[in-house]
Amino acid sequence: MDYRKKETTVVVSQEEISDGIFDLRVKTEAAGYAKPGQFVGLFPPSDGHLLMRPISICESDAESKTLRMVYRIAGDGTKLLSGLKAGDNVEMLSLLGNGFPTGEAVGKCIVLMGGGIGIPPMLGVSKSLQEENVHAFLGYRNKDTFLSEDFRKYANVHIASEDGSIGVKGNVLDALTAESEVKPEIIMACGPMPMLRAIKKYAEENQIIAYISLEERMACGVGACLGCVAKTVNKDAHSHVNNTRICTEGPVFDAREVEI
Amino acid sequence: MDTRVTIAGVEFKNPVMTASGTFGSGMEYSDFVDLNRLGAVVTKGVANVPWPGNPTPRVTETPSGMLNAIGLQNPGIDVFIERDLEFLRNYDVPVIVNVCGKSVEDYLTVVERLADTDVSMLEINVSCPNVKEGAIAFGQNKDALFDITKRIKEIAKQPVIMKLSPNVTDITEMARAAEAAGADAISLINTITGMKIDIKRRSFVLANKTGGLSGPAIRPVAVRMVYQCANAVKIPIIGMGGIASAEDALEFIMAGATAVSVGAYNFVNPYSTVEIVEGIEKYLSETGTQSVRELIGCVK
Structure with a gap:
């Protein structure tokens, strides 16, 4: 069943878990329906800021009806969101997007890759996989490895840092190359565009299926405005013009289908 | 209490419509609102062939x-x-199709293709600021606007609404040109051309450099232009620009609009169209107003 509404949710907790990175939990029935890789639209608590901020779901807990979002302050809107305290209301549009096809990972050597603020949605993916052979490659700027301990509950964690202060110096692909015994059969990833481009290339060269989660500036979040599109190899289903809607047909795409 | 309005012989159960481009073809918002409750669904602009944007x-x-x-x-x-x-045939709601093109012939092709369909009205988009050819070129020159309106009216089987641009010196000149050429109604305003610069990247935020400004920020400009046009032409006006509430919709109606469209605010509150219908009903009943039609242009 699809969960699709705009509602007023209540903040359960919010804390800054790293410099400029916030861990927000809200109470909503949507938690019972959320798929890993889906996102929500959070509206900044301000009349002058109209549009929702698309933020990936980090984790959902159906029992406590809690959705967890971990996001970075990127501008005024997220700055306003970061001021929310337990008990405050926040307007939320959900559930948005398709999510990762975790069913395709069954029985495979699964490599999850997250870079920077692309790390949080991969936690929900790792949690949902009832598999033995799950590796999470997490790329950070430095040794401030937010969420890495959460991943250890569900996956073998491999860390890369840009400054080399922890793990392999470089990005997530450098870390994967360094782990010669990990032979990925499927990759699921979220992170900055250069990382996703490199993963797309790596997957094509090695003939591995890769699913990547894209982001773009959005307005409606529901496929009406055509603000957030990605270039596609084939004609897209909506407009038949090789520009597919990230909010609706994505944000997760088979890397072979998008031109990034 | 009567919320019905009529434009060019087409009756709408209430004056609340969707603004083109903000509501897809209705499908995307049908999870949120009962399309049957709307005055009309105005669809996203459609051309003779697919456009990539x-x-x-x-x-x-x-x-x-x-x-x-x-x-x-x-x-x-x-x-x-x-x-x-x-898809829209599943609903009992009038459909107004927004038509766009790069040349007069493009527009005429779409108008002809729609001639045999059951759509209620056509809205001709001669005011999109974001495409280089056609569109706004027709909407910023009164002679060009007159010509395209006349040619469309010659072949159109449905009543024609010309959608006007605010990016002109005197919008009443455009309203008069559309009326003189036989337009059945006008709708205004389309978006106001704007720009935003990212000072960190020292670049434009939008890839197109400029974009169309919409939302509550433009509402007073839109109300003023509706008022000016209502005093310049006799054909009905569909008013739009930053409508977020029933109070906003009533401002446009009192300024002279027969109907109104909700645009960017669908993104903020996907239930807003129906909430505005209910708000207008409440206003009528609280003020003892028999019909919303009494309010059209009541502010002189």
Whole structure:
């Protein structure tokens, strides 16, 4: 069943878990329906800021009806969101997007890759996989490895840092190359565009299926405005013009289908 | 209490419509609102062939508003008729199709293709600021606007609404040109051309450099222009620009609009169209007003 509404949710907790990175939990029935890789639209608590901020779901807990979002302050809107305290209301549009096809990972050597603020949605993916052979490659700027301990509950964690202060110096692909015994059969990833481009290339060269989660500036979040599109190899289903809607047909795409 | 309004012989159960480009073809918002409750569904602009639109980023927020430069991405008239109009047939709601083109012939092709369909009205988009050819070129020159209106009226089987641009010196000149050429109604305002610069990247936020400003930020400009046009022409006006509430909709109606459209605010509150219908009903009953038609242009 699809969960699709705009509602007023209540903040359960919010804390800054790293410099400029916030861990927000809200109470909503949507938690019972959320798929890993889906996102929500959070509206900044301000009349002058109209549009929702698309933020990936980090984790959902159906029992406590809690959705967890971990996001970075990127501008005024997220700055306003970061001021929310337990008990405050926040307007939320959900559930948005398709999510990762975790069913395709069954029985495979699964490599999850997250870079920077692309790390949080991969936690929900790792949690949902009832598999033995799950590796999470997490790329950070430095040794401030937010969420890495959460991943250890569900996956073998491999860390890369840009400054080399922890793990392999470089990005997530450098870390994967360094782990010669990990032979990925499927990759699921979220992170900055250069990382996703490199993963797309790596997957094509090695003939591995890769699913990547894209982001773009959005307005409606529901496929009406055509603000957030990605270039596609084939004609897209909506407009038949090789520009597919990230909010609706994505944000997760088979890397072979998008031109990034 | 009577919320019905009539434009060019087409009756609408209430004056609340959707603004083109903000509501898809209705499908995308049918999870949120009962389309049967709306005065009309005005669809996303459709051209004779599919248009890919502009590069991204296409949208950005601005104070109490947003800029967009979608560039009229659309699937073209064939898919539109087969899929989108077919979907809308599930509802008892008048459909107004927004028509766009790069040349007069493009517009005429779409108008002709729609002639045999059951759509209620056509809205001609001569005011999109985000495509280089056609569109706004017709909407910023009164002679060009007169000519295209006249040619469309010669072949159109449905009543024709000309959608006007605010990006002109005197919008009443455009309203008069449309009326003189036989337009059945006008709708205004389309978005106001704007720009946002990212000072960190020292670049434009939108790939198109400029975009159309919409949302509550433009509402006073839109109300003023509706008022001016209502005093300049006799044909009905569909008013739009930053409508977020029933109070806003009533401002446009009192300024002279027969109907109103909700645009960017669908993104903020996907239930807003129906809430505005209910708010207008409440206003009528609380003020003892028999019909919403009494309010059209009541502020002189």
